[in-house]
Amino acid sequence: MIAELISVGTEILLGNIVNTNSAYLAEKCAQLGLSLYYQTVVGDNEERMRETIRTALGRSDIVILTGGLGPTEDDLTKEVTAEVMGLALKEDPHSRRLLDDYLAQYQKNDAQRRITSNNYKQAMVPEGAAVLDNHNGTAPGLIMEKNGKTAILLPGPPGEMKAMFEEYVFPWLRKKQPEMIFSQMIKICSIGESQVAEEIQDLIESQTNPTIAPYAKTGEVHLRITAKGNSRKECEELIQPVVRELEHRFGKNIFAESENMSLEEAVTVLLWERNLTLSTAESCTGGAVAARIVNVPGASDVLMQGMVTYSNQAKRKTLGVKEETLNLYGAVSEECAGEMAEGGCSFAGTDVCLSVTGIAGPGGGTPEKPVGTVFMGCCVKGKTTVREYHFIGNRARIREQTVAHGLAFLRACILENS
Amino acid sequence: MIAELISVGTEILLGNIVNTNSAYLAEKCAQLGLSLYYQTVVGDNEERMRETIRTALGRSDIVILTGGLGPTEDDLTKEVTAEVMGLALKEDPHSRRLLDDYLAQYQKNDAQRRITSNNYKQAMVPEGAAVLDNHNGTAPGLIMEKNGKTAILLPGPPGEMKAMFEEYVFPWLRKKQPEMIFSQMIKICSIGESQVAEEIQDLIESQTNPTIAPYAKTGEVHLRITAKGNSRKECEELIQPVVRELEHRFGKNIFAESENMSLEEAVTVLLWERNLTLSTAESCTGGAVAARIVNVPGASDVLMQGMVTYSNQAKRKTLGVKEETLNLYGAVSEECAGEMAEGGCSFAGTDVCLSVTGIAGPGGGTPEKPVGTVFMGCCVKGKTTVREYHFIGNRARIREQTVAHGLAFLRACILENS
Numbered sequence: 001m002i003a004e005l006i007s008v009g010t011e012i013l014l015g016n017i018v019n020t021n022s023a024y025l026a027e028k029c030a031q032l033g034l035s036l037y038y039q040t041v042v043g044d045n046e047e048r049m050r051e052t053i054r055t056a057l058g059r060s061d062i063v064i065l066t067g068g069l070g071p072t073e074d075d076l077t078k079e080v081t082a083e084v085m086g087l088a089l090k091e092d093p094h095s096r097r098l099l100d101d102y103l104a105q106y107q108k109n110d111a112q113r114r115i116t117s118n119n120y121k122q123a124m125v126p127e128g129a130a131v132l133d134n135h136n137g138t139a140p141g142l143i144m145e146k147n148g149k150t151a152i153l154l155p156g157p158p159g160e161m162k163a164m165f166e167e168y169v170f171p172w173l174r175k176k177q178p179e180m181i182f183s184q185m186i187k188i189c190s191i192g193e194s195q196v197a198e199e200i201q202d203l204i205e206s207q208t209n210p211t212i213a214p215y216a217k218t219g220e221v222h223l224r225i226t227a228k229g230n231s232r233k234e235c236e237e238l239i240q241p242v243v244r245e246l247e248h249r250f251g252k253n254i255f256a257e258s259e260n261m262s263l264e265e266a267v268t269v270l271l272w273e274r275n276l277t278l279s280t281a282e283s284c285t286g287g288a289v290a291a292r293i294v295n296v297p298g299a300s301d302v303l304m305q306g307m308v309t310y311s312n313q314a315k316r317k318t319l320g321v322k323e324e325t326l327n328l329y330g331a332v333s334e335e336c337a338g339e340m341a342e343g344g345c346s347f348a349g350t351d352v353c354l355s356v357t358g359i360a361g362p363g364g365g366t367p368e369k370p371v372g373t374v375f376m377g378c379c380v381k382g383k384t385t386v387r388e389y390h391f392i393g394n395r396a397r398i399r400e401q402t403v404a405h406g407l408a409f410l411r412a413c414i415l416e417n418s
Numbered sequence: 419m420i421a422e423l424i425s426v427g428t429e430i431l432l433g434n435i436v437n438t439n440s441a442y443l444a445e446k447c448a449q450l451g452l453s454l455y456y457q458t459v460v461g462d463n464e465e466r467m468r469e470t471i472r473t474a475l476g477r478s479d480i481v482i483l484t485g486g487l488g489p490t491e492d493d494l495t496k497e498v499t500a501e502v503m504g505l506a507l508k509e510d511p512h513s514r515r516l517l518d519d520y521l522a523q524y525q526k527n528d529a530q531r532r533i534t535s536n537n538y539k540q541a542m543v544p545e546g547a548a549v550l551d552n553h554n555g556t557a558p559g560l561i562m563e564k565n566g567k568t569a570i571l572l573p574g575p576p577g578e579m580k581a582m583f584e585e586y587v588f589p590w591l592r593k594k595q596p597e598m599i600f601s602q603m604i605k606i607c608s609i610g611e612s613q614v615a616e617e618i619q620d621l622i623e624s625q626t627n628p629t630i631a632p633y634a635k636t637g638e639v640h641l642r643i644t645a646k647g648n649s650r651k652e653c654e655e656l657i658q659p660v661v662r663e664l665e666h667r668f669g670k671n672i673f674a675e676s677e678n679m680s681l682e683e684a685v686t687v688l689l690w691e692r693n694l695t696l697s698t699a700e701s702c703t704g705g706a707v708a709a710r711i712v713n714v715p716g717a718s719d720v721l722m723q724g725m726v727t728y729s730n731q732a733k734r735k736t737l738g739v740k741e742e743t744l745n746l747y748g749a750v751s752e753e754c755a756g757e758m759a760e761g762g763c764s765f766a767g768t769d770v771c772l773s774v775t776g777i778a779g780p781g782g783g784t785p786e787k788p789v790g791t792v793f794m795g796c797c798v799k800g801k802t803t804v805r806e807y808h809f810i811g812n813r814a815r816i817r818e819q820t821v822a823h824g825l826a827f828l829r830a831c832i833l834e835n836s
Contacts, residue, residue: 013454015444016633019437022459026433036431037466039459041440048455197490198534214490215429218575222434280705280726286712287698287705290726294704297780297813305732308698308708308724310717314766318723348732362715390523393554395715397577 003034004060008068008077013043021066032173033181044074053084057149067156069139071119085146087126095131095140096123102138132168136160182235183226186246187256189408196221210238219404263407264292271302274418279348280306281319281340281355288403305348319343332357334375334386341377353379354410360395374402378413385413421452422478426486426495431461439484450591451599462492471502475567485574487557489537500544503564510543513558517541520556550586554578600653601644604664605674607826614639628656637822681825682710689720692836697766698724699737699758699773706821723766737761750775752793752804759795771797772828778816792820796831803831
């Protein structure tokens with residue numbers, strides 16, 4: 001079955017807020033095995049909304065609309081959808097009672113708040129529609145069906161929308177789906193996007209069930225393998241040989257085999273399994289590597305301390321980088337990165353320390369060490385590895401890549417040296 | 419003129435990533451005075467992409483497409499747009515040279531990395547198109563014009579897209595607009611979105627020219643005042659009284675009066691103007707506050723050192739937090755935050771230190787100190803202020819809010835105590 005998403009509202013259309021509803025609903029549709037081909041954002045304009053809904057119902061089986069269900073005159077989603085589907089509106093006594101209760105509650109909190117009469121248009125329901133109670137706001141949701149087409153109307157505020165989707169819509173859609181869909185993620189680091197694409201081109205070309213979809217992230221490539229079948233077991237049996245083939249091709253560059261495992265979590269788990277403690281000594285990334293590690297709940301088991309040694313004085317004082325190293329080779333050098341990593345282990349008393357020193361720009365570049373030159377050092381139980389990187393882009397982009405490659409480098413050094 | 423946005427890519431379509439590009443571009447279109455009626459997301463499917471692009475070019479003057487410009491076979495945006503517009507593709511020598519340089523640079527980092535032949539399709543350009551160099555990746559952008567319609571193709575990764583939009587597309591679109599549009603940004607911190615909205619409701623209701631549009635960001639509210647006129651001078655004269663009124667209403671909670679001034683830059687400039695040095699002592703944010711400060715080029719003039727003291731041992735050893743403080747009040751307490759800030763100033767030898775300690779979750783909460791409880795301390799030349807915060811959301815959201823409010827708190831303490 002084919003689903004389609006329509007977000008209604010001027011706030012999203014004009015960029016005042018980011019459209020997180022669509023990402024949420026798209027992921028849920030994928031999880032339900034619904035094919036999704038289009039997402040559209042349209043403003044609170046009757047004519048354009050009518051055209052958008054008509055097009056969507058023409059090409060898709062299920063159209064999920066969010067927003068425009070509120071009490072104001074701009075809120076037209078229900079009225080326009082009912083019109084396009086040819087369904088008349090009438091007041092639903094149940095919705096009217098819930099609305100009265102909710103508004104009474106609100107007025108209790110704030111006696112000044114007037115209840116305007118247009119609030120009651122929220123209790124009007126298209127004939128034959130299923131009403132979805134809203135426990136987090138006033139506008140109920142709706143499921144409208146006619147001639148084999150379904151329109152699902154949900155409120156715009158993400159908190160109201162998600163709660164209603166999970167309580168009513170997900171189970172309703174699951175029952176509609178005859179086929180089981182199951183997918184597994186394989187996450188790769190230390191190899192670029194185009195190289196991964198080339199190495200799996202034969203698999204992608206020959207794919208039917210399961211399919212393989214690559215997703216490029218900064219410093220990572222994710223491969224989603226998705227199978228359709230009659231049971232979860234059947235899906236898993238389809239997926240397993242592909243996973244084994246990918247393991248064969250990418251070996252230890254695979255850092256995770258699940259959706260929810262991030263690179264920082266994989267590194268944290270690796271440290272934890274090998275009973276190693278970590279510290280970081282960062283210059284140009286200014287603490288961003290440590291902050292990524294702290295993303296992981298329970299990171300405190302492995303990350304003892306982070307040092308942001310942005311000045312040469314801090315590099316000397318805290319990390320014990322030698323003055324002659326700074327004078328001879330400079331702060332952005334192989335030698336300094338090595339001493340920072342070793343000094344970090346000593347100062348923080350950890351088994352492992354990752355150091356980063358580089359030129360993020362826009363200033364500070366030289367012909368020998370242009371902007372984007374980064375040295376990273378990793379000391380693992382006394383064994384120090386140093387590597388030189390050259391990143392491209394503006395300051396933010398260079399730092400983002402440095403952090404991602406720093407985590408991959410840290411992981412590689414732990415695998416190699418412990 | 420009417421603009422329209424199309425995001426191409428399975429990642430956004432299937433909800434693997436949130437579509438932040440559209441919010442960014444929609445805001446820019448508003449700033450340029452372009453009308454925007456539709457945003458569409460479509461996957462890497464030739465037929466559906468063709469249909470979407472044809473529809474968009476039919477109803478809008480300018481279509482801005484993001485994504486699908488990469489080296490893989492899935493990347494079809496350029497090919498399909500050129501086909502719909504009836505423009506032939508040929509290799510552009512300039513783009514080919516830039517691509518070769520970029521790939522050579524990449525290979526320097528990793529001799530193992532092979533350059534695959536499909537990379538070169540990125541140098542193919544539709545006839546008559548303007549090529550927009552990509553300084554942050556391989557895929558160049560394009561501006562294609564025919565029969566009064568314009569298609570602007572930009573890469574999908576937000577870092578590449580934004581840099582390219584600002585350098586080339588914004589000035590190009592500005593020239594296209596017959597009327598002068600001029601806008602000024604007023605950025606506010608330390609007050610919530612709904613309070614700002616309430617305090618300017620009268621201004622928004624009576625607005626025609628200039629208009630005021632509020633944008634809620636984490637810990638900040640941005641107000642864009644936009645005027646239309648025949649000259650920049652005329653626009654500025656329309657904007658000035660509104661700016662003065664906002665200055666009157668929000669006073670020193672306004673941290674910036676320009677688009678490009680970030681909160682971290684405002685704090686850095688403030689420190690620099692008052693000749694103060696800074697250090698940070700972070701627990702639950704794990705270095706993310708320091709990393710925000712290091713966003714600012716030249717941050718090394720003020721940020722001497724950052725301490726990520728995630729373990730109690732590091733809090734004691736590096737920051738000198740008393741063992742009895744940790745035993746009596748715990749690491750997440752007013753007392754600990756105060757000692758961390760004072761200890762940070764001593765250890766790093768700085769005038770100012772911001773400390774952060776809190777419970778980002780998902781574990782670690784108690785009835786007295788639930789998840790989201792954060793204490794921040796700020797020591798400015800010996801004067802220490804501590805504040806308690808309660809944030810709502812998951813771990814990432816709590817940390818993001820902590821960093822944003824931490825910078826606002828730091829700014830307020832410097833204004834108050836120096």
